[in-house]
Amino acid sequence: MRRVRYHEHGGPEVLRVEQAEMPEPGPGQVRIRVSAIGANFVDTKFRQGTGALFQRPLPATLTGDVVGTVDLVGPGADETLRGERVAVLSLDAFADHVVADAADLILVPDELDDAAASMLPCAAPVALGTLLVGGVAPGASVLVHSAAGNIGHLATQLAKLRGAGTVIGTAGSTAKLDFVRAHDADVAVDYADDAWPDAVRAAASDGVDLILDAVGGKTTLRGLELLAPYGRLVAYGAADDLVDVPLRSLYAVRSVTGFSLMAWQKARPAEYADAIAELTGLLADGTLRFTVHTRLPLAEAAEAHRILDARAQLGRILLVP
Numbered sequence: 001m002r003r004v005r006y007h008e009h010g011g012p013e014v015l016r017v018e019q020a021e022m023p024e025p026g027p028g029q030v031r032i033r034v035s036a037i038g039a040n041f042v043d044t045k046f047r048q049g050t051g052a053l054f055q056r057p058l059p060a061t062l063t064g065d066v067v068g069t070v071d072l073v074g075p076g077a078d079e080t081l082r083g084e085r086v087a088v089l090s091l092d093a094f095a096d097h098v099v100a101d102a103a104d105l106i107l108v109p110d111e112l113d114d115a116a117a118s119m120l121p122c123a124a125p126v127a128l129g130t131l132l133v134g135g136v137a138p139g140a141s142v143l144v145h146s147a148a149g150n151i152g153h154l155a156t157q158l159a160k161l162r163g164a165g166t167v168i169g170t171a172g173s174t175a176k177l178d179f180v181r182a183h184d185a186d187v188a189v190d191y192a193d194d195a196w197p198d199a200v201r202a203a204a205s206d207g208v209d210l211i212l213d214a215v216g217g218k219t220t221l222r223g224l225e226l227l228a229p230y231g232r233l234v235a236y237g238a239a240d241d242l243v244d245v246p247l248r249s250l251y252a253v254r255s256v257t258g259f260s261l262m263a264w265q266k267a268r269p270a271e272y273a274d275a276i277a278e279l280t281g282l283l284a285d286g287t288l289r290f291t292v293h294t295r296l297p298l299a300e301a302a303e304a305h306r307i308l309d310a311r312a313q314l315g316r317i318l319l320v321p
Helices: 042-048 123-133 152-161 174-182 196-203 217-224 261-267 269-284 298-309
Strands: 002-006 015-019 029-038 064-073 085-090 097-101 142-144 167-171 187-190 208-213 227-235 255-258 292-297 316-320
Touching: 002 298, 015 298, 029 085, 042 298, 064 097, 085 097, 123 152, 123 208, 123 261, 123 269, 142 152, 152 167, 152 174, 167 174, 167 196, 174 187, 187 196, 208 217, 217 227, 261 269, 292 298, 298 316
Parallel strands: 142 167, 142 208, 167 187, 208 227, 227 255, 292 316
Antiparallel strands: 002 015, 029 064, 029 097, 029 316, 064 085
16 A cells, blocks of 8 residues: 655655555554545644654654545454544554544544545644633634634634634735635734734724634734733644743733643543534534645645645645545
């Protein structure tokens, strides 16, 4: 079978399509015949080997949101899973077949196509989980950074569905700003304009109640000054870089919290399960809309990373083995 790895850090060109042995599931695991893979931005940072936070032993694999059919069940796993259509977040996702723990599988209903199902392992639960951790409340003002991205364009919609008042989304081009508005943001702000905080203040004159931030760097620091009293910034990524939060920024009764999908799943498994059920329903009935920027064959994994590096995508990049 084929898999994608990289043996050195660098640009998208370091990604190699290799031949590999068919994986065998271990105890409590299953093997999945892959039909679609959702690419994630964070892998570009690992591929580049940028900073201490983004390091993996070489040769390294790519993570992704895998959708496929269980074709082999390992010892101790539920035999009835064979033939089931499932979705899962995999650390070795860019391949024709992957192995996953049976406990991590999300069963995919017939109403969801592969693209919709690819939102369930990571993008949709992160979008909803950050809102829940941030305590989004009816009437709240919410600022979503990278609102044209895979997670962001879901978060703007979910904020509205959770009763938010004013939802502000940031993006970096005219096309992306139009895309943000089309996905339920009340206001779209161009973060390429150095005066973007002024545009946010104009939309939320009393301050922002909740900020979802996967950008990091100066964006985080400038965002802190936009928070209303009792406002919260939820950090769930660092597309630019990590920063130290100055304590003085929090004295105005502001707070910062982090979010990790795996930590949330472990700490509150019932809440996570309820979220997956809710999101599955919202995707199935079309209430939660998503966009696929492009579909590429597995052999063009490098092209997927070129698009991610350029931050040019609107929504999801999907690879098809």
